[in-house]
Amino acid sequence: ASRPKRPLPPGMHVPVLRLDGDSRPRLGPPSTAKSAEHPWKVYATWSNTVGPLVTLGTSSRPIVVINTTEAVTDLLEKRSHFSCKPRWPMAELLGRQKNVGFQYYGERLKRSRRVLHNALNTTAIGTTWKGLLNSQSVALLQAFLRSPDTFYTDVGGNIEALVVLFTYGKKPDAQYTSMAREVMHQTGIALQPGRWAVNFYPARKSSVVMYVPAWFPGAGFQRWAQDAKAAFYRLTREPFYHVKKELSQGNAPLSFVRNALEESGQTPEEEDIIMSAAGSLFSAGTDTITTAVLTAILLLTRHPEVQARAYEEIKTVVGTDRLPEMHDRASLPYIDCVIQEIHRFNPAIPLVTHANSEEDEYLGYRIPKKTWIMANVWAMLHDANDYHDPEEFNPDRFLPGGTGPARDPRTLIYGFGRRLCPGMHLANAYLFLVVARTIAIFELLPPIEDGITKMPPLDFAVGLLSYVRKSAFVECFRF
Numbered sequence: 001a002s003r004p005k006r007p008l009p010p011g012m013h014v015p016v017l018r019l020d021g022d023s024r025p026r027l028g029p030p031s032t033a034k035s036a037e038h039p040w041k042v043y044a045t046w047s048n049t050v051g052p053l054v055t056l057g058t059s060s061r062p063i064v065v066i067n068t069t070e071a072v073t074d075l076l077e078k079r080s081h082f083s084c085k086p087r088w089p090m091a092e093l094l095g096r097q098k099n100v101g102f103q104y105y106g107e108r109l110k111r112s113r114r115v116l117h118n119a120l121n122t123t124a125i126g127t128t129w130k131g132l133l134n135s136q137s138v139a140l141l142q143a144f145l146r147s148p149d150t151f152y153t154d155v156g157g158n159i160e161a162l163v164v165l166f167t168y169g170k171k172p173d174a175q176y177t178s179m180a181r182e183v184m185h186q187t188g189i190a191l192q193p194g195r196w197a198v199n200f201y202p203a204r205k206s207s208v209v210m211y212v213p214a215w216f217p218g219a220g221f222q223r224w225a226q227d228a229k230a231a232f233y234r235l236t237r238e239p240f241y242h243v244k245k246e247l248s249q250g251n252a253p254l255s256f257v258r259n260a261l262e263e264s265g266q267t268p269e270e271e272d273i274i275m276s277a278a279g280s281l282f283s284a285g286t287d288t289i290t291t292a293v294l295t296a297i298l299l300l301t302r303h304p305e306v307q308a309r310a311y312e313e314i315k316t317v318v319g320t321d322r323l324p325e326m327h328d329r330a331s332l333p334y335i336d337c338v339i340q341e342i343h344r345f346n347p348a349i350p351l352v353t354h355a356n357s358e359e360d361e362y363l364g365y366r367i368p369k370k371t372w373i374m375a376n377v378w379a380m381l382h383d384a385n386d387y388h389d390p391e392e393f394n395p396d397r398f399l400p401g402g403t404g405p406a407r408d409p410r411t412l413i414y415g416f417g418r419r420l421c422p423g424m425h426l427a428n429a430y431l432f433l434v435v436a437r438t439i440a441i442f443e444l445l446p447p448i449e450d451g452i453t454k455m456p457p458l459d460f461a462v463g464l465l466s467y468v469r470k471s472a473f474v475e476c477f478r479f
């Protein structure tokens with residue numbers, strides 16, 4: 001006789017909170033979430049009552065939120081069948097399922113990740129890309145000097161240039177960046193749980209809905225998706241074929257695509273893997289690092305005492321007649337604590353999405369095959385058991401001594417298991433250079449009006465990324 005089915009993890013019997021750009025979540029539970037704006041905070045509150053796993057949505061289409069480090073380690077790190085991604089019919093319609101971040105786990109994903117790892121491992125970051133990281137971080141300081149008023153957009157522009165220079169060896173032009181931003185925006189819309197009915201039909205039904213002709217009344221999402229798909233294809237193909245042509249003419253500048261084609265792009269299939277891996281980097285690499293840099297600027301401005309101490313460390317170790325370099329990183333432990341605390345305070349991707357390719361059980365609960373899993377990284381980094389007074393910005397918690405340093409947030413913010421972010425070493429190196437060099441050269445100050453200091457508020461958006469909202473931040477900022 002078969003065993004009775006175990007229950008799903010405790011559910012809140014509420015529809016999924018929508019991640020709707022800047023707006024408040026549309027749907028909330030009756031009481032707890034009234035004042036909380038960010039879904040990840042709401043889920044963390046629920047988890048305090050019901051345990052590490054919380055089920056959202058319906059029992060036929062559950063979404064399981066993992067809220068603790070222990071549970072995420074047990075499931076996403078140790079059990080390899082949790083390294084899949086959910087089926088996103090809308091992303092498929094946009095032609096984005098070949099994008100590394102959306103791919104199901106399998107042979108193609110492994111090969112894509114290998115190509116990326118060859119270019120983005122620690123050795124390559126310290127050698128091949130050292131010059132690029134150096135020049136882009138200096139370019140950002142120069143932009144700050146030229147016009148402190150436009151720092152918010154300058155940070156984004158500098159990082160877009162970093163990622164496109166890395167990928168294709170040339171700076172993006174205005175047309176490329178505006179198209180890339182549009183595609184990212186469209187993908188964000190396509191991935192909002194609950195926005196498109198097609199995402200929430202069971203797989204069998206959705207394949208019927210997906211192939212309704214675009215002109216069919218009510219199939220508005222299809223028409224919209226057709227345009228978005230065309231833009232995405234152009235964005236992926238044009239710069240790739242440009243590098244390929246340059247390579248055949250012997251004048252391709254250093255880039256990920258050039259190196260990968262030289263090393264492994266011998267067959268059409270290998271070429272396609274390189275092309276789509278390259279096409280995944282703009283959306284994966286730009287807004288994430290931008291969020292971390294803007295969070296750093298915001299928190300340093302709000303904490304002059306942290307800036308002062310970090311500056312003292314740089315003055316003592318590096319001196320005042322040169323900029324901090326990558327080789328200074330190990331000798332600047334306080335700067336490292338500051339960077340860790342920035343990631344902890346506002347992880348760029350607060351909810352990391354996975355799916356399981358096999359049914360499983362955990363803590364007596366059943367997790368059906370292909371469940372949409374969200375790892376609540378924000379909750380893990382604000383767990384008072386691991387981080388005393390989690391609402392406080394306090395880099396000291398990472399200093400050795402006492403009960404030892406708190407867990408390094410970089411073991412959580414870059415994701416889990418076989419999907420761990422391949423760009424993490426590039427991001428870590430660039431963030432070190434930008435944070436250390438900014439502190440070495442500038443003092444970040446809030447404005448004072450009529451003798452009153454106007455602190456920029458902690459204002460993080462609700463979306464796939466928890467980016468720093470522009471509004472109040474830009475008005476009250478000066479070097």
Ligand code: HEM
Pocket residue numbers: 100101102103113116163280281284285286288289292348349352353354413414415416417418419420421422423424426427
């Ligand atoms: C502070 C900066 C960054 C953060 C916080 C970050 C975080 C993440 C996270 C949470 C994931 C999902 C991992 C998972 O599913 O378990 C991811 C995936 C990915 N990231 Fe990053 N990332 C950053 C920068 C970058 C950069 C600079 C690049 C490339 C230049 C990059 C490329 C990728 C790619 C290709 C994936 C998909 C990997 C896969 O699905 O197998 N990321 N990142």
